[in-house]
Amino acid sequence: MFKLPFPVWLANTPVTLETQVRGEDGITKVVLFSGKAIVEERTQVFMNKERQQVKMSGKVIIQGDILPGEDIKGYLTFNGQERTIVSTVRPRNPDGSVFSTEVGFE
Numbered sequence: 001m002f003k004l005p006f007p008v009w010l011a012n013t014p015v016t017l018e019t020q021v022r023g024e025d026g027i028t029k030v031v032l033f034s035g036k037a038i039v040e041e042r043t044q045v046f047m048n049k050e051r052q053q054v055k056m057s058g059k060v061i062i063q064g065d066i067l068p069g070e071d072i073k074g075y076l077t078f079n080g081q082e083r084t085i086v087s088t089v090r091p092r093n094p095d096g097s098v099f100s101t102e103v104g105f106e
Contacts, residue, residue: 003093006063006100013039015060017085017103019074032072037062039078044104046087054086056104065090065098076105 017033041058048054060076072088087104 003095003097004099007038008063010038011036011061011063013037013060013078015039015062016077017060017062017066017072017074018077019072032074033062033066035062037078048087055106056086057083057106059102059104062101062103064100066101068098072101072103076103 013036015033015035015037016031018029018031020027021030038061039058040061043058044056046054046056060078066072072085074085076083076085083105085103086106089102089104091099091102093099
């Protein structure tokens with residue numbers, strides 16, 4: 001089996017992905033990813049697990065798996081805008097490894 005090459009030349013938008021963690025001192029923001037990624041701004045409507053209609057404004061595609069085995073919740077910041085994360089998808093390579101992390105935002 002083989003791994004597909006990630007199109008690094010398309011990753012040209014600086015993105016910061018952060019989540020909120022509840023600790024002893026209250027809620028703190030933790031940066032999960034800060035770097036360049038592929039941003040696709042295209043509106044899409046889908047149904048979530050609770051059968052609610054969710055409108056997604058676009059998605060950010062990041063190389064590899066940035067938080068293995070966990071759903072990503074929090075905020076994205078790019079082009080001076082903060083967006084809320086609504087979905088996470090991890091497409092796989094033919095050998096079973098994670099190709100990228102796709103984070104949908106509204």
